[in-house]
Amino acid sequence: MAIKKNQICAICGNRFTLTEGLFLRDLSDLLKEQVLKTNSYAKDSSFICLKDMQRLRIDHMQTIIDQDLNIDHEMSDHLKKELAKDTYVITNINDTVYGKRTRGQKLADAVAKFGGSWGFIITFVIILVGWMALNVLHLFGIHFDPYPFILLNLFLSCVAAIQAPIIMMSQNRAADRDRFDSENDYKTNKKSEMEIRILHQKLDQLIEVQWPHILDIQKMQIEVLSEIENEIQSLKIDNEPKRERNTRHPNK
Incomplete structure:
Protein backbone atom coordinates (compact mmCIF):
# COMPACT_ATOMS: atom_id res chain seq x y z
CA MET A 1 0.00 0.00 0.00
CA ASN A 70 35.88 37.88 7.45
CA ILE A 71 36.35 39.11 11.01
CA ASP A 72 39.69 37.27 11.27
CA HIS A 73 40.85 38.78 7.98
CA GLU A 74 39.83 42.26 9.11
CA MET A 75 41.77 41.90 12.35
CA SER A 76 44.83 40.58 10.52
CA ASP A 77 44.68 43.42 7.99
CA HIS A 78 44.31 45.95 10.80
CA LEU A 79 47.38 44.52 12.54
CA LYS A 80 49.41 44.62 9.32
CA LYS A 81 48.42 48.24 8.65
CA GLU A 82 49.32 49.31 12.17
CA LEU A 83 52.68 47.56 12.10
CA ALA A 84 53.45 49.02 8.66
CA LYS A 85 53.31 52.59 10.00
CA ASP A 86 56.56 54.54 10.41
CA THR A 87 55.87 55.00 14.11
CA TYR A 88 56.66 51.34 14.67
CA VAL A 89 59.94 51.24 12.73
CA ILE A 90 62.70 50.24 15.13
CA THR A 91 66.15 51.66 14.36
CA ASN A 92 69.56 50.29 15.22
CA ILE A 93 70.96 52.62 17.87
CA ASN A 94 74.56 51.63 17.22
CA ASP A 95 74.23 52.59 13.56
CA THR A 96 72.50 55.86 14.45
CA VAL A 97 74.90 57.00 17.17
CA TYR A 98 78.19 55.37 16.25
CA GLY A 99 77.78 54.82 12.54
CA LYS A 100 78.48 58.43 11.44
CA ARG A 101 81.11 59.67 13.90
CA THR A 102 83.65 62.27 12.91
CA ARG A 103 87.31 61.98 13.82
CA GLY A 104 86.86 64.46 16.65
CA GLN A 105 83.97 62.46 18.07
CA LYS A 106 85.95 59.24 17.83
CA LEU A 107 88.87 60.92 19.60
CA ALA A 108 86.57 62.27 22.32
CA ASP A 109 85.10 58.80 22.90
CA ALA A 110 88.57 57.26 23.06
CA VAL A 111 89.82 59.89 25.54
CA ALA A 112 86.72 59.52 27.72
CA LYS A 113 87.04 55.74 27.63
CA PHE A 114 90.72 55.84 28.59
CA GLY A 115 90.19 58.59 31.18
CA GLY A 116 87.66 56.48 33.04
CA SER A 117 89.78 53.35 33.26
CA TRP A 118 92.27 51.88 35.72
CA GLY A 119 94.90 52.09 33.03
CA PHE A 120 94.68 55.88 33.08
CA ILE A 121 94.89 56.00 36.88
CA ILE A 122 97.90 53.68 37.06
CA THR A 123 99.68 55.50 34.22
CA PHE A 124 99.02 58.90 35.79
CA VAL A 125 100.24 57.74 39.21
CA ILE A 126 103.45 56.41 37.64
CA ILE A 127 104.02 59.72 35.84
CA LEU A 128 103.44 61.74 39.02
CA VAL A 129 105.69 59.54 41.15
CA GLY A 130 108.41 59.54 38.49
CA TRP A 131 108.17 63.33 38.04
CA MET A 132 108.50 64.00 41.77
CA ALA A 133 111.26 61.39 42.22
CA LEU A 134 113.36 62.92 39.45
CA ASN A 135 113.10 66.40 40.90
CA VAL A 136 113.47 65.48 44.58
CA LEU A 137 116.20 62.84 44.35
CA HIS A 138 117.99 64.52 41.42
CA LEU A 139 118.21 61.22 39.59
CA PHE A 140 120.56 61.35 36.60
CA GLY A 141 121.21 64.97 37.51
CA ILE A 142 117.71 66.02 36.45
CA HIS A 143 115.83 68.55 38.58
CA PHE A 144 113.90 70.76 36.14
CA ASP A 145 110.92 71.25 38.50
CA PRO A 146 112.06 71.53 42.13
CA TYR A 147 109.68 71.38 45.05
CA PRO A 148 106.79 72.54 45.26
CA PHE A 149 106.52 71.32 41.63
CA ILE A 150 105.05 74.43 40.04
CA LEU A 151 105.51 73.06 36.53
CA LEU A 152 103.73 69.84 37.54
CA ASN A 153 100.79 71.85 38.87
CA LEU A 154 100.64 73.77 35.59
CA PHE A 155 100.77 70.49 33.65
CA LEU A 156 97.97 68.97 35.73
CA SER A 157 95.83 72.08 35.32
CA CYS A 158 96.28 71.99 31.54
CA VAL A 159 95.41 68.28 31.40
CA ALA A 160 92.28 68.86 33.50
CA ALA A 161 91.27 71.88 31.38
CA ILE A 162 91.59 69.90 28.15
CA GLN A 163 90.23 66.61 29.44
CA ALA A 164 87.04 68.06 30.96
CA PRO A 165 85.44 69.39 27.73
CA ILE A 166 86.53 66.26 25.82
CA ILE A 167 84.78 64.08 28.39
CA MET A 168 81.72 66.35 28.22
CA MET A 169 81.64 65.88 24.44
CA SER A 170 81.57 62.13 24.96
CA GLN A 171 78.88 62.50 27.62
CA ASN A 172 76.77 64.51 25.19
CA ARG A 173 77.03 61.65 22.73
CA ALA A 174 76.05 59.25 25.52
CA ALA A 175 73.04 61.47 26.22
CA ASP A 176 72.11 61.30 22.53
CA ARG A 177 72.37 57.53 22.69
CA ASP A 178 70.11 57.47 25.75
CA ARG A 179 67.59 59.64 23.92
CA PHE A 180 67.60 57.35 20.88
CA ASP A 181 67.37 54.37 23.21
CA SER A 182 64.31 55.86 24.92
CA GLU A 183 62.63 56.56 21.58
CA ASN A 184 63.39 53.03 20.45
CA ASP A 185 61.95 51.60 23.66
CA TYR A 186 58.83 53.71 23.21
CA LYS A 187 58.34 52.42 19.66
CA THR A 188 58.93 48.85 20.80
CA ASN A 189 56.46 49.18 23.66
CA LYS A 190 53.89 50.80 21.40
CA LYS A 191 54.28 48.04 18.84
CA SER A 192 53.97 45.36 21.52
CA GLU A 193 50.92 47.09 22.97
CA MET A 194 49.22 47.12 19.57
CA GLU A 195 50.00 43.45 18.98
CA ILE A 196 48.72 42.49 22.44
CA ARG A 197 45.58 44.58 21.97
CA ILE A 198 44.73 42.91 18.66
CA LEU A 199 45.52 39.49 20.12
CA HIS A 200 43.08 40.27 22.93
CA GLN A 201 40.48 41.19 20.34
CA LYS A 202 41.07 37.90 18.56
CA LEU A 203 40.76 35.98 21.81
CA ASP A 204 37.55 37.82 22.66
CA GLN A 205 36.24 37.07 19.18
CA LEU A 206 37.17 33.42 19.62
CA ILE A 207 35.62 33.06 23.08
CA GLU A 208 32.52 35.21 22.67
CA VAL A 209 31.61 34.54 19.04
CA GLN A 210 33.42 31.69 17.36
CA TRP A 211 33.10 29.12 20.14
CA PRO A 212 29.30 29.59 20.36
CA HIS A 213 29.22 29.31 16.57
CA ILE A 214 31.17 26.06 16.75
CA LEU A 215 28.68 24.74 19.30
CA ASP A 216 25.80 25.73 17.03
CA ILE A 217 27.41 23.92 14.11
CA GLN A 218 27.94 20.83 16.26
CA LYS A 219 24.29 20.92 17.33
CA MET A 220 23.19 21.07 13.71
CA GLN A 221 25.50 18.20 12.83
CA ILE A 222 24.04 16.14 15.67
CA GLU A 223 20.54 16.93 14.42
CA VAL A 224 21.49 15.76 10.93
CA LEU A 225 22.94 12.54 12.33
CA SER A 226 19.80 11.97 14.40
CA GLU A 227 17.61 12.46 11.34
CA ILE A 228 19.76 10.04 9.35
CA GLU A 229 19.50 7.51 12.16
CA ASN A 230 15.72 7.91 12.32
CA GLU A 231 15.50 7.50 8.56
CA ILE A 232 17.54 4.30 8.74
CA GLN A 233 15.32 2.97 11.52
CA SER A 234 12.17 3.76 9.54
CA LEU A 235 13.59 1.98 6.51
CA LYS A 236 14.36 -1.06 8.64
CA ILE A 237 10.82 -1.08 9.99
CA ASP A 238 9.38 -0.78 6.47
CA ASN A 239 11.54 -3.64 5.19
CA GLU A 240 10.82 -5.95 8.13
CA PRO A 241 7.43 -7.25 6.79
CA LYS A 242 9.01 -7.99 3.42
CA ARG A 243 11.72 -10.04 5.08
CA GLU A 244 9.17 -11.99 7.06
CA ARG A 245 7.15 -12.78 3.92
CA ASN A 246 10.28 -13.86 2.09
CA THR A 247 11.22 -16.08 5.02
CA ARG A 248 7.79 -17.74 5.19
CA HIS A 249 7.42 -18.17 1.42
CA PRO A 250 10.90 -18.54 -0.01
CA ASN A 251 9.66 -20.02 -3.30
CA LYS A 252 7.34 -17.15 -4.12
Whole structure:
Protein backbone atom coordinates (compact mmCIF):
# COMPACT_ATOMS: atom_id res chain seq x y z
CA MET A 1 0.00 0.00 0.00
CA ALA A 2 1.50 3.31 -1.08
CA ILE A 3 1.93 5.98 1.54
CA LYS A 4 0.15 9.18 0.67
CA LYS A 5 2.21 12.31 0.26
CA ASN A 6 -0.17 14.70 1.94
CA GLN A 7 2.36 17.07 3.54
CA ILE A 8 3.35 20.20 1.62
CA CYS A 9 6.77 21.68 2.38
CA ALA A 10 6.58 25.35 3.38
CA ILE A 11 9.84 26.08 1.55
CA CYS A 12 9.94 24.15 -1.72
CA GLY A 13 6.15 23.54 -2.03
CA ASN A 14 6.52 19.86 -2.95
CA ARG A 15 4.51 17.05 -1.40
CA PHE A 16 6.09 14.58 0.99
CA THR A 17 5.11 11.83 3.36
CA LEU A 18 4.98 12.46 7.09
CA THR A 19 8.29 10.64 7.61
CA GLU A 20 10.14 12.78 5.06
CA GLY A 21 10.26 15.89 7.19
CA LEU A 22 9.30 17.62 10.42
CA PHE A 23 6.91 20.29 11.54
CA LEU A 24 8.23 23.74 12.35
CA ARG A 25 7.36 23.35 16.03
CA ASP A 26 9.65 20.31 16.26
CA LEU A 27 12.72 22.11 14.91
CA SER A 28 15.47 23.75 16.92
CA ASP A 29 15.43 27.49 17.47
CA LEU A 30 18.28 28.07 15.02
CA LEU A 31 16.56 26.11 12.28
CA LYS A 32 13.24 27.82 13.00
CA GLU A 33 14.95 31.16 12.52
CA GLN A 34 16.36 30.04 9.18
CA VAL A 35 12.95 28.77 8.03
CA LEU A 36 11.25 32.03 9.00
CA LYS A 37 13.89 33.99 7.09
CA THR A 38 13.05 31.92 4.01
CA ASN A 39 9.28 31.93 4.53
CA SER A 40 8.01 34.53 6.97
CA TYR A 41 4.47 33.08 6.73
CA ALA A 42 5.49 29.71 8.13
CA LYS A 43 3.63 28.56 11.25
CA ASP A 44 4.28 25.97 13.92
CA SER A 45 2.14 23.52 11.97
CA SER A 46 4.07 24.11 8.73
CA PHE A 47 5.84 21.08 7.30
CA ILE A 48 9.54 21.23 6.32
CA CYS A 49 11.08 18.46 4.23
CA LEU A 50 14.41 16.88 5.16
CA LYS A 51 16.21 18.15 2.08
CA ASP A 52 15.31 21.76 2.79
CA MET A 53 16.27 21.36 6.44
CA GLN A 54 19.68 20.06 5.44
CA ARG A 55 20.11 22.83 2.90
CA LEU A 56 19.19 25.47 5.49
CA ARG A 57 21.62 23.97 7.98
CA ILE A 58 24.44 23.94 5.44
CA ASP A 59 23.69 27.53 4.40
CA HIS A 60 23.62 28.64 8.02
CA MET A 61 26.92 26.89 8.80
CA GLN A 62 28.54 28.42 5.74
CA THR A 63 27.28 31.87 6.74
CA ILE A 64 28.76 31.47 10.23
CA ILE A 65 32.09 30.30 8.83
CA ASP A 66 32.23 33.17 6.32
CA GLN A 67 31.45 35.75 9.00
CA ASP A 68 34.16 34.43 11.31
CA LEU A 69 36.70 34.31 8.48
CA ASN A 70 35.88 37.88 7.45
CA ILE A 71 36.35 39.11 11.01
CA ASP A 72 39.69 37.27 11.27
CA HIS A 73 40.85 38.78 7.98
CA GLU A 74 39.83 42.26 9.11
CA MET A 75 41.77 41.90 12.35
CA SER A 76 44.83 40.58 10.52
CA ASP A 77 44.68 43.42 7.99
CA HIS A 78 44.31 45.95 10.80
CA LEU A 79 47.38 44.52 12.54
CA LYS A 80 49.41 44.62 9.32
CA LYS A 81 48.42 48.24 8.65
CA GLU A 82 49.32 49.31 12.17
CA LEU A 83 52.68 47.56 12.10
CA ALA A 84 53.45 49.02 8.66
CA LYS A 85 53.31 52.59 10.00
CA ASP A 86 56.56 54.54 10.41
CA THR A 87 55.87 55.00 14.11
CA TYR A 88 56.66 51.34 14.67
CA VAL A 89 59.94 51.24 12.73
CA ILE A 90 62.70 50.24 15.13
CA THR A 91 66.15 51.66 14.36
CA ASN A 92 69.56 50.29 15.22
CA ILE A 93 70.96 52.62 17.87
CA ASN A 94 74.56 51.63 17.22
CA ASP A 95 74.23 52.59 13.56
CA THR A 96 72.50 55.86 14.45
CA VAL A 97 74.90 57.00 17.17
CA TYR A 98 78.19 55.37 16.25
CA GLY A 99 77.78 54.82 12.54
CA LYS A 100 78.48 58.43 11.44
CA ARG A 101 81.11 59.67 13.90
CA THR A 102 83.65 62.27 12.91
CA ARG A 103 87.31 61.98 13.82
CA GLY A 104 86.86 64.46 16.65
CA GLN A 105 83.97 62.46 18.07
CA LYS A 106 85.95 59.24 17.83
CA LEU A 107 88.87 60.92 19.60
CA ALA A 108 86.57 62.27 22.32
CA ASP A 109 85.10 58.80 22.90
CA ALA A 110 88.57 57.26 23.06
CA VAL A 111 89.82 59.89 25.54
CA ALA A 112 86.72 59.52 27.72
CA LYS A 113 87.04 55.74 27.63
CA PHE A 114 90.72 55.84 28.59
CA GLY A 115 90.19 58.59 31.18
CA GLY A 116 87.66 56.48 33.04
CA SER A 117 89.78 53.35 33.26
CA TRP A 118 92.27 51.88 35.72
CA GLY A 119 94.90 52.09 33.03
CA PHE A 120 94.68 55.88 33.08
CA ILE A 121 94.89 56.00 36.88
CA ILE A 122 97.90 53.68 37.06
CA THR A 123 99.68 55.50 34.22
CA PHE A 124 99.02 58.90 35.79
CA VAL A 125 100.24 57.74 39.21
CA ILE A 126 103.45 56.41 37.64
CA ILE A 127 104.02 59.72 35.84
CA LEU A 128 103.44 61.74 39.02
CA VAL A 129 105.69 59.54 41.15
CA GLY A 130 108.41 59.54 38.49
CA TRP A 131 108.17 63.33 38.04
CA MET A 132 108.50 64.00 41.77
CA ALA A 133 111.26 61.39 42.22
CA LEU A 134 113.36 62.92 39.45
CA ASN A 135 113.10 66.40 40.90
CA VAL A 136 113.47 65.48 44.58
CA LEU A 137 116.20 62.84 44.35
CA HIS A 138 117.99 64.52 41.42
CA LEU A 139 118.21 61.22 39.59
CA PHE A 140 120.56 61.35 36.60
CA GLY A 141 121.21 64.97 37.51
CA ILE A 142 117.71 66.02 36.45
CA HIS A 143 115.83 68.55 38.58
CA PHE A 144 113.90 70.76 36.14
CA ASP A 145 110.92 71.25 38.50
CA PRO A 146 112.06 71.53 42.13
CA TYR A 147 109.68 71.38 45.05
CA PRO A 148 106.79 72.54 45.26
CA PHE A 149 106.52 71.32 41.63
CA ILE A 150 105.05 74.43 40.04
CA LEU A 151 105.51 73.06 36.53
CA LEU A 152 103.73 69.84 37.54
CA ASN A 153 100.79 71.85 38.87
CA LEU A 154 100.64 73.77 35.59
CA PHE A 155 100.77 70.49 33.65
CA LEU A 156 97.97 68.97 35.73
CA SER A 157 95.83 72.08 35.32
CA CYS A 158 96.28 71.99 31.54
CA VAL A 159 95.41 68.28 31.40
CA ALA A 160 92.28 68.86 33.50
CA ALA A 161 91.27 71.88 31.38
CA ILE A 162 91.59 69.90 28.15
CA GLN A 163 90.23 66.61 29.44
CA ALA A 164 87.04 68.06 30.96
CA PRO A 165 85.44 69.39 27.73
CA ILE A 166 86.53 66.26 25.82
CA ILE A 167 84.78 64.08 28.39
CA MET A 168 81.72 66.35 28.22
CA MET A 169 81.64 65.88 24.44
CA SER A 170 81.57 62.13 24.96
CA GLN A 171 78.88 62.50 27.62
CA ASN A 172 76.77 64.51 25.19
CA ARG A 173 77.03 61.65 22.73
CA ALA A 174 76.05 59.25 25.52
CA ALA A 175 73.04 61.47 26.22
CA ASP A 176 72.11 61.30 22.53
CA ARG A 177 72.37 57.53 22.69
CA ASP A 178 70.11 57.47 25.75
CA ARG A 179 67.59 59.64 23.92
CA PHE A 180 67.60 57.35 20.88
CA ASP A 181 67.37 54.37 23.21
CA SER A 182 64.31 55.86 24.92
CA GLU A 183 62.63 56.56 21.58
CA ASN A 184 63.39 53.03 20.45
CA ASP A 185 61.95 51.60 23.66
CA TYR A 186 58.83 53.71 23.21
CA LYS A 187 58.34 52.42 19.66
CA THR A 188 58.93 48.85 20.80
CA ASN A 189 56.46 49.18 23.66
CA LYS A 190 53.89 50.80 21.40
CA LYS A 191 54.28 48.04 18.84
CA SER A 192 53.97 45.36 21.52
CA GLU A 193 50.92 47.09 22.97
CA MET A 194 49.22 47.12 19.57
CA GLU A 195 50.00 43.45 18.98
CA ILE A 196 48.72 42.49 22.44
CA ARG A 197 45.58 44.58 21.97
CA ILE A 198 44.73 42.91 18.66
CA LEU A 199 45.52 39.49 20.12
CA HIS A 200 43.08 40.27 22.93
CA GLN A 201 40.48 41.19 20.34
CA LYS A 202 41.07 37.90 18.56
CA LEU A 203 40.76 35.98 21.81
CA ASP A 204 37.55 37.82 22.66
CA GLN A 205 36.24 37.07 19.18
CA LEU A 206 37.17 33.42 19.62
CA ILE A 207 35.62 33.06 23.08
CA GLU A 208 32.52 35.21 22.67
CA VAL A 209 31.61 34.54 19.04
CA GLN A 210 33.42 31.69 17.36
CA TRP A 211 33.10 29.12 20.14
CA PRO A 212 29.30 29.59 20.36
CA HIS A 213 29.22 29.31 16.57
CA ILE A 214 31.17 26.06 16.75
CA LEU A 215 28.68 24.74 19.30
CA ASP A 216 25.80 25.73 17.03
CA ILE A 217 27.41 23.92 14.11
CA GLN A 218 27.94 20.83 16.26
CA LYS A 219 24.29 20.92 17.33
CA MET A 220 23.19 21.07 13.71
CA GLN A 221 25.50 18.20 12.83
CA ILE A 222 24.04 16.14 15.67
CA GLU A 223 20.54 16.93 14.42
CA VAL A 224 21.49 15.76 10.93
CA LEU A 225 22.94 12.54 12.33
CA SER A 226 19.80 11.97 14.40
CA GLU A 227 17.61 12.46 11.34
CA ILE A 228 19.76 10.04 9.35
CA GLU A 229 19.50 7.51 12.16
CA ASN A 230 15.72 7.91 12.32
CA GLU A 231 15.50 7.50 8.56
CA ILE A 232 17.54 4.30 8.74
CA GLN A 233 15.32 2.97 11.52
CA SER A 234 12.17 3.76 9.54
CA LEU A 235 13.59 1.98 6.51
CA LYS A 236 14.36 -1.06 8.64
CA ILE A 237 10.82 -1.08 9.99
CA ASP A 238 9.38 -0.78 6.47
CA ASN A 239 11.54 -3.64 5.19
CA GLU A 240 10.82 -5.95 8.13
CA PRO A 241 7.43 -7.25 6.79
CA LYS A 242 9.01 -7.99 3.42
CA ARG A 243 11.72 -10.04 5.08
CA GLU A 244 9.17 -11.99 7.06
CA ARG A 245 7.15 -12.78 3.92
CA ASN A 246 10.28 -13.86 2.09
CA THR A 247 11.22 -16.08 5.02
CA ARG A 248 7.79 -17.74 5.19
CA HIS A 249 7.42 -18.17 1.42
CA PRO A 250 10.90 -18.54 -0.01
CA ASN A 251 9.66 -20.02 -3.30
CA LYS A 252 7.34 -17.15 -4.12
